[in-house]
Amino acid sequence: MKIIVAVKRVIDYNVQIRVKEDGSGVVTDNVKMSTNPPDDNAVEEAVKIKESGKAKEIVAVTVGEEKAQETVRKALAVGADRGILVKAPGTIEPLAVAKILQKIVEKEKPDLVFMGKQAIDDDCNQTGQMLAAILNWPQATFASKIDVKENVLEVTREVDEGLETIEVKIPSIVTCDLRLNEPRYASLPNIMKAKKKPLEQIDASELGIDIKPRIEQIKVEEPPKRKAGIKVSSVEELVQKLKNEAKVI
Amino acid sequence: MSVLLIAEHNNKEVKPFTLNAITAASQINDDLHVLVIGKNADPVAKSLSEVPNVKKVIHVDNDIYENYIAENYTPVILKQAENYSHIVCSANTFGKNLMPRIAALLDTSQVSDIIKVISEDTFLRPIYAGNAFATVKSTDKKKCVTIRPTSFDPAPTSGGSAEIVKGENTDPSQNTKFVKKEEIKSDRPELGTARIVISGGRGMQSGENFKLITAIADKLNAAIGASRAAVDAGYITNDHQVGQTGKVVVPDLYIAVGISGAIQHLAGMKESKVIVAINKDGEAPIFSVADYGLEADLFDALPKFLEELNKLNTIQK
Numbered sequence: 304m305k306i307i308v309a310v311k312r313v314i315d316y317n318v319q320i321r322v323k324e325d326g327s328g329v330v331t332d333n334v335k336m337s338t339n340p341p342d343d344n345a346v347e348e349a350v351k352i353k354e355s356g357k358a359k360e361i362v363a364v365t366v367g368e369e370k371a372q373e374t375v376r377k378a379l380a381v382g383a384d385r386g387i388l389v390k391a392p393g394t395i396e397p398l399a400v401a402k403i404l405q406k407i408v409e410k411e412k413p414d415l416v417f418m419g420k421q422a423i424d425d426d427c428n429q430t431g432q433m434l435a436a437i438l439n440w441p442q443a444t445f446a447s448k449i450d451v452k453e454n455v456l457e458v459t460r461e462v463d464e465g466l467e468t469i470e471v472k473i474p475s476i477v478t479c480d481l482r483l484n485e486p487r488y489a490s491l492p493n494i495m496k497a498k499k500k501p502l503e504q505i506d507a508s509e510l511g512i513d514i515k516p517r518i519e520q521i522k523v524e525e526p527p528k529r530k531a532g533i534k535v536s537s538v539e540e541l542v543q544k545l546k547n548e549a550k551v552i
Numbered sequence: 553m554s555v556l557l558i559a560e561h562n563n564k565e566v567k568p569f570t571l572n573a574i575t576a577a578s579q580i581n582d583d584l585h586v587l588v589i590g591k592n593a594d595p596v597a598k599s600l601s602e603v604p605n606v607k608k609v610i611h612v613d614n615d616i617y618e619n620y621i622a623e624n625y626t627p628v629i630l631k632q633a634e635n636y637s638h639i640v641c642s643a644n645t646f647g648k649n650l651m652p653r654i655a656a657l658l659d660t661s662q663v664s665d666i667i668k669v670i671s672e673d674t675f676l677r678p679i680y681a682g683n684a685f686a687t688v689k690s691t692d693k694k695k696c697v698t699i700r701p702t703s704f705d706p707a708p709t710s711g712g713s714a715e716i717v718k719g720e721n722t723d724p725s726q727n728t729k730f731v732k733k734e735e736i737k738s739d740r741p742e743l744g745t746a747r748i749v750i751s752g753g754r755g756m757q758s759g760e761n762f763k764l765i766t767a768i769a770d771k772l773n774a775a776i777g778a779s780r781a782a783v784d785a786g787y788i789t790n791d792h793q794v795g796q797t798g799k800v801v802v803p804d805l806y807i808a809v810g811i812s813g814a815i816q817h818l819a820g821m822k823e824s825k826v827i828v829a830i831n832k833d834g835e836a837p838i839f840s841v842a843d844y845g846l847e848a849d850l851f852d853a854l855p856k857f858l859e860e861l862n863k864l865n866t867i868q869k
Binding site for chain 1: 621622649650652653654656657660663665678680681683685686687688689690691692725726728729730732733734735736744748772790791797799804805816822826827828834840842843845846847856857860864867
């Protein structure tokens with residue numbers, strides 16, 4: 304079995320982002336970048352499946368600027384076998400990423416495609432489902448448990464009401480929740496080894512698809528600030544304020 | 553043109569967030585139609601026909617729609633889509649799973665999780681876990697939009713009398729099979745819709761100590777939440793998690809106990825109407841969003857809090 308894992312380079316989740324003064328976006332210069340957190344879970348799960356002997360090859364794919372290959376290298380350092388960087392400038396919307404991944408899937412013919420359920424920058428939560436749709440593959444989103452069985456996956460999904468279990472035929476798309484597993488850290492020797500693993504570069508313009516944005520970003524602004532509140536000195540005062548001032552209890 | 557909203561329900565009742573989504577949808581265009589896909593879901597179609605904002609209910613009923621499978625819902629929706637300018641639904645796990653599948657097949661770039669309708673094609677949506685707001689304009693002919701339910705009031709549920717028409721079903725997917733659903737049953741209000749939420753963080757120190765929170769939740773008829781740190785430490789199950797990777801809540805009163813206020817937690821609760829923080833670290837970031845901050849050891853403060861609540865003659869529930 305062959306697994307493709309799609310990974311995205313985003314602003315590190317610990318960074319307090321800053322909105323640009325001209326409203327054109329958020330500041331990304333000199334800001335720490337990392338792999339989108341649930342994409343790490345997707346890589347980890349693929350590696351675990353390979354270690355269990357159920358998969359032979361893992362290909363890590365990313366779409367973005369030249370630097371996005373760091374994200375692929377990181378996947379290679381924790382166990383992916385080779386990488387693909389699809390170079391594309393500027394904003395690439397989830398629909399365009401799905402179309403790019405469709406081309407990669409047609410070429411690579413994987414049995415499974417894994418990725419994080421959502422990127423923590425644009426918070427779209429779309430790419431996996433869109434890829435499943437255009438490939439006409441089944442989708443298992445928000446996975447917190449994956450069992451690889453004969454020709455099918457049994458996937459437990461995190462849904463609002465609790466947990467849902469579905470069975471999807473292979474080939475299929477899985478989008479991963481943070482609770483799926485605990486991603487491992489790359490060891491220094493493995494980081495060194497990853498530098499020698501193959502990383503193919505493809506230019507998105509060679510794929511013959513329209514990846515122009517369809518959504519115009521008019522402005523980005525800071526959310527309204529919450530008014531600073533007061534400190535109360537005792538529980539009695541707190542309860543009295545909640546009852547008589549805020550009138551919420 | 554008209555707006556088509558996909559209803560979420562359990563074949564008997566409409567899920568509350570659908571009513572919030574209806575409010576947003578009718579702000580896009582007041583010719584709002586609702587699509588109910590289910591098994592023996594007549595009561596759902598009927599109750600939606602009584603929502604005044606709804607102009608028409610399309611009901612597609614078949615055994616194959618007993619459980620909600622995106623692969624089975626999608627072709628039904630695509631069949632209806634040509635008559636509509638917008639396809640919308642709520643941005644909870646239901647809509648997040650479903651809408652991109654529809655959007656991709658309509659070759660539309662979806663607008664996710666809107667918190668404000670500015671015009672038929674322009675919307676406000678949070679990015680970076682709510683640390684920035686983006687105003688975006690869709691240039692696609694057909695628009696697919698998901699709606700953050702807690703940003704809109706629920707639509708009234710009576711007074712309307714929309715017509716109910718039957719729609720056609722399509723063939724089920726052979727590739728996806730529903731196995732089971734484990735719903736977490738509780739007598740408490742649901743976290744996503746509760747009027748009062750009390751949450752514990754790593755400061756609780758153990759799962760056992762959450763009984764201090766439970767006692768207050770019982771008194772206030774509140775839902776119980778938790779920070780990711782408390783969930784990761786195994787104090788409480790993850791369906792209680794409030795935050796960027798958990799649930800986004802907007803109660804009238806949010807009480808954060810022993811929660812430092814990491815960005816990821818604030819993203820899930822900072823729109824609450826009144827926020828109370830109880831923490832022994834006076835420098836904790838949670839105090840920067842709290843209307844009322846109490847710098848105290850939670851193990852002293854919580855029993856006292858319960859005692860004071862017990863002294864009140866009346867408590868709004």
